[in-house]
Amino acid sequence: MFDEPSTKSMPKVAYDETLLSWMTRGVRQGKFLNNHLLARALEDLVLPVQYWRPRGFEIQSPEATLPDMEFEPGENLLKLLSNTYELSKTAINQRFGSNGHWNTSIEYRTLYCRVCFDEALTTTGGVVWKRSWCRATAAYCCLHGVPLSQPLTRPEVIQRLDHVLLHHVRVKYDGYEEHVSRLCRNLTLRVQCWLQDVECNRWGGVHIFGSPYNLIYAILLSRRTVHARGGLATTSFGQKKISCHRSRLSFFQRLTQGICESDAVQRSGALLIVGWLFGRISTSEIEKAAIMEPRLGRLITMSPKTLGREAVVAVNNQEHYSMLELLSYFHNCDHPVFSDFFQGLCSYSFARKSRSYAHRDGNAAV
C-alpha cells in the first residue's frame, strides 16, 4: 500500500524513509485525506507541551528526551491513520520500524547524506529523512559511500528538516570539503555494515547497546563532561566541544551522550578501531589506513592493552564492574588483538582497586 504510485489520497513512501519524514512531507504537500487533522496530530506529536522549553535552555538530563515518535507513533496518530486509511500498527511497524537497529535519541538525529538529500529533493520535491541515518553506528551512507553531514547547531525536532535544508543549501553553495581516503572509507563501511548486521540479526535489540560489540564502540566514543574525559575516539578524532550538561552524568549516560553527539569523523574513527580489535580489519590494513589518517596512526601505535587502559581511564570501580558484566560475552574471545585490549580494560581497574584496598587497610598507597 505504501509503495503504490503517489495518489491524491496518500504520498508514496520514499526508500528507507522515516514515518515522521513521510508524514511531514505529505502534510506540507497536501497529499493526505484529512490533511488538516493529520497536520494537527503531527504538531501535537512533535511538540508536546510538557516537553517545551525556551530556546537556549538545554535539557538537564539525557533521560528527559522527547518520545521517539519517529519509530514509535503515538496512539492518537495510529488511531487517525487507522480510521482514515485502515492502517494497523503492524503495517506501520513493518514499513517504518527500526528492525532491531540501535538508534540515537530523536533530538540528536541530524546526520544526513548530502547525495541522498539532493536525490530526494529532485524526485519527491521535498525533504526526505532516512531510517539508516538514525542508527547509532551510522558514519557513512551505505548507498553513496560518503560521510554523513551535519549542521553546526542542533535544532528542535520540529525544525529539523527546514534547518538541515538551509544548512545543506548553504554548504552546497560554498562547496563541499571532503578529504577522505578511499581505503579509510571502504574499511569504515565494512565495519559499519558488519556491526549493523550483528545488532539486527544476531542480537535483535536484546542487549542494552544493541550488541556487546556496540558497547566497545560506545566506550570509544564516551561523552566528555565536566566530570569525565572524553573517550578515545571522541578526543582523537573530534574537536573540543563544550558540554551542554552541567550535571554529573553516570557512565551509561556518558556512553549514550557520546554516541548522540559524535559526528561522522569521530564515529568513523571508533568503527575503524572496533574493526581492528575484532579482526574485521587486519593489522596490515589498519596500518595502511593510518598512513592516510594520522589521527588513527597515533592510536594504533599504542599496544591494544594500553588502548584498553586508556579507554576506561575515566570510569570509577563501580561503573567498571557494571561494564565488565555487560562485556561478559567476550570473556572467552580468543582473537589476539581483542584479548590484549580486554586485558587492558580489566587490569586498569584491578590496579586501582588494590590501591583503594591498601588505603582501607591502613597501608601506604602503592
Ligand SMILES: [Zn+2]
Ligand atoms: Zn546517500
